[in-house]
Amino acid sequence: MYAKRIIPCLDIKDGKTVKGVNFTNLQNVGDPVELARQYCKEMADELVFLDISATQEGRKTFVSLVEKIAKNINIPFTVGGGISSVEDASALLKAGADKVSINSAATKNPKLIEELKELFGSQSITVAIDAKEINGTWRVTTHGGTQITERELFSWAAEVERCGAGEILFTSMDHDGTKRGYACSVYKKLLEIVKIPVIASGGAGSITDIADVLSEKGCADAALAASIFHYGEIRIPDLKRELKKMNIPVRL
Amino acid sequence: MIGIIDYGTGNIKSVGNALARLGAEYIVTSQASIIEGCDRVILPGVGSAGMAMENLKRSRLDKIIPALTQPVLGICLGMQLLCAHSEEDDTECLGIFKNRVQKFPEIGKKIPHIGWNTIGSLKGSLYTNVKQESFVYFVHSYFAETNQMTIATSEYGIRFSASLNEKNFFGCQFHPEKSGDIGEKILHNFLSNNII
Numbered sequence: 001m002y003a004k005r006i007i008p009c010l011d012i013k014d015g016k017t018v019k020g021v022n023f024t025n026l027q028n029v030g031d032p033v034e035l036a037r038q039y040c041k042e043m044a045d046e047l048v049f050l051d052i053s054a055t056q057e058g059r060k061t062f063v064s065l066v067e068k069i070a071k072n073i074n075i076p077f078t079v080g081g082g083i084s085s086v087e088d089a090s091a092l093l094k095a096g097a098d099k100v101s102i103n104s105a106a107t108k109n110p111k112l113i114e115e116l117k118e119l120f121g122s123q124s125i126t127v128a129i130d131a132k133e134i135n136g137t138w139r140v141t142t143h144g145g146t147q148i149t150e151r152e153l154f155s156w157a158a159e160v161e162r163c164g165a166g167e168i169l170f171t172s173m174d175h176d177g178t179k180r181g182y183a184c185s186v187y188k189k190l191l192e193i194v195k196i197p198v199i200a201s202g203g204a205g206s207i208t209d210i211a212d213v214l215s216e217k218g219c220a221d222a223a224l225a226a227s228i229f230h231y232g233e234i235r236i237p238d239l240k241r242e243l244k245k246m247n248i249p250v251r252l
Numbered sequence: 253m254i255g256i257i258d259y260g261t262g263n264i265k266s267v268g269n270a271l272a273r274l275g276a277e278y279i280v281t282s283q284a285s286i287i288e289g290c291d292r293v294i295l296p297g298v299g300s301a302g303m304a305m306e307n308l309k310r311s312r313l314d315k316i317i318p319a320l321t322q323p324v325l326g327i328c329l330g331m332q333l334l335c336a337h338s339e340e341d342d343t344e345c346l347g348i349f350k351n352r353v354q355k356f357p358e359i360g361k362k363i364p365h366i367g368w369n370t371i372g373s374l375k376g377s378l379y380t381n382v383k384q385e386s387f388v389y390f391v392h393s394y395f396a397e398t399n400q401m402t403i404a405t406s407e408y409g410i411r412f413s414a415s416l417n418e419k420n421f422f423g424c425q426f427h428p429e430k431s432g433d434i435g436e437k438i439l440h441n442f443l444s445n446n447i448i
Contacts, residue, residue, distance in 0.1 A: 002408060003368040003387060040432065045368055071269050076389060076430045096265050098430065121298060123364060123391045166366065195362055221367070251368045251387040 003251040004214045004243070005045035005222035006236055007199065008229040010035060012081075013052050015061035032065060036073050039229075042236040044075065045251055048101065048169075048224060051081035063095050070096025078126055086115050093120055101169060103128040104142040107149055107156070110163050117164030126199070127165040129156060132173040138186065145173035153186070154193050161194045168194060169224065171202040179205025179228070184218035197221035204228050207242045214248050254278040254443070255290035257317075257330075259307040261299040267327065270429035274436060276443055284316045292443060293320055297329030301353070301394070302341025304329055318346055323447050324421050328392060331416060331423030340394050349416045349423060351396040361409040364393040371414040371426070375403040377447050378415065378422055378438060388414070388424075388431040388438075396425065420448050 011018045016030040036047055049069065051062040059082065066079055079092050080101030089100045106113055106127050116125050130145055131138045131153040138153035157168055170190060172183035182203045190198050200213040200220035210223045228234045240250045256267055258280045271278045278294075279286060287293055295317065297304055308314045317324065317334075326334040333345050338353035345353070356363050370385045388406075395412035398405055404415035406425070416423040422442065428435035441447060 001370045001385070002365075005367055043432075070266065071272065074270065074273065074430065074432050074436055094265070096269065098266070123298075123366060166364070197362055197366060221362070 001249045003045065003249050004220075005199075006043075006210070006239065006250070007046045007048055007222055007224040008039050008044050008236070009048040009050060009201070009224050009226045010230075011050050011052050011226065012062060012065065014055075014058040015053075015065050018052065033068050033072050036069055036077070039236070040073050040075055043240060043251060044236055045222070046075060047073070047077040049077065049079045049081075050101075051079070053081075063091050066092055066095040066097050080126070080128060084112075086112070086119065089116055090119070093124060099124045099126050099166070101126040101128045103130065106160065107140060107142060107151060110159060113160060113163035113165055122164050122166035122196075125165050126167045126169050127160045128169040128171065129153065129160070130171045130173050141173055145176070154189065157190055157194050161196050165196060167197045167199060169199040169201055173202070175203030176201070178203055179209075181205065181209040182213035182218060182220070182223070184213050187213055187218040187220045191219045199224050201225070207234060207239050210234075210239060211243055211246050211248060214243065215246070253290050254292040254294060255287045256280045256294045256296060257287060257313065258282045259304065259311065259313060261297050261304055261307070261329065264296050266427075266429045267294055267296045270436065270439055271443075274440055274443065282311050282313065284312065287313075287316060288320065291322055293317075293322060293324045295324065295326040295330035295333065297327065297331075297333065299329060300340055301329065301332060301338040301343040301345065304333055305343050305345060308333070308346075314346060318348055321420060323442060325442050326421070326423040327429070328425060328427055331425055332394060332396060334416070334421055334423050335396050338394060348421045349396065349401050349418055351399055351401065351413060351416065353394050353396050355394050356409065359409045364391060365395075365408045366391050369406050369408060369426075371404040371406050373402070373405045374415075376417055377444075378403060378417065378441050380441050380444075382434060382437055382441075386434045388426040388428070388434055390414075390426045392425060396423075422447075 076098040078099040079097040084105040140151035199222040201224040204225035368387045402413045406414040428438045
């Protein structure tokens, strides 16, 4: 039975987890490695670590953190945040990450996807796409939704697949942070456009929201969320038990 | 000592990390004399069959590996290389497992098969204390057909060999090093004294 994936996303700044975390049995909530291990125990299917460090120093810390994570967890993980070159991606994959997630750099230079595919294979490349709906068109954005590009979501998704991405992580900037559910209809449409797996991100507020995007309504392959997991609003084992009751295939 | 065969393909590190978590000592090497002296040998693999076989031939590992008598585990592409032939680049492989490796047919499933899937029909010492229908992590576009050497199966549109065994040779199509506690259990079984 092929399972839908549940993916907690951790924001990392200067080697530390930034979002407040509500794990009662954790000694150091700022320690990404300890948090990652906890998520593994709770049957997270994959983890995503996004580096939001603004400094060169912070970036270096991230590479050594990735090495430490790779030593300590036994499930696949993706790293992203500010990857702009083959060298950036290569350093992170060599440090032990299973996949890299690229975003702004890909919109500026789609060739980067092709180069990474040649070097590391599609399975190690996730392209993250942020978009918002403007006058009825889904426009690709960068810099946390503040910069709107000329690209249109669906044609960009198709191009990303052609270039050799292994997976698309689509975040609706209109839904992100609202906790009112994922952009289900957009995910459903993406299913018609691309054949590679699509990870849903942005808008999770409840178990029902996650069930919706993974079921017929959204048809996404995986659901990513940050705050609802970090703040303990939804525990992954509870979530998975509920999804199973709704006949959504999950790893338990 | 466990030898991880280095033949120029990616992500060998995660196998080493998994062995370290189990407290096992390992060495990453392409040297025949070292490989032959190891208690266990792992043939990992990410990449394409054609290039991987070329690399093995260049270092004469295509002759060394089939002659090994200690337990050998091929992981993912490593397992496919232990099979007879791969459709990928129309490659003659090492021929220890008699299976042929084929591309997943286009039947409405996303390819590659990436993610968690269950394994069943588990047989033998590699799966001691592993429950039927356990979830493991797969990443592949080609699969080995099932035959009498199959010791675990999985289904993704079609039924295929998730694991193979012939004498001292074992193969896992999935990545035990990325398959959570179940994967660790399987690696632990491979390291245990009564594996063969």
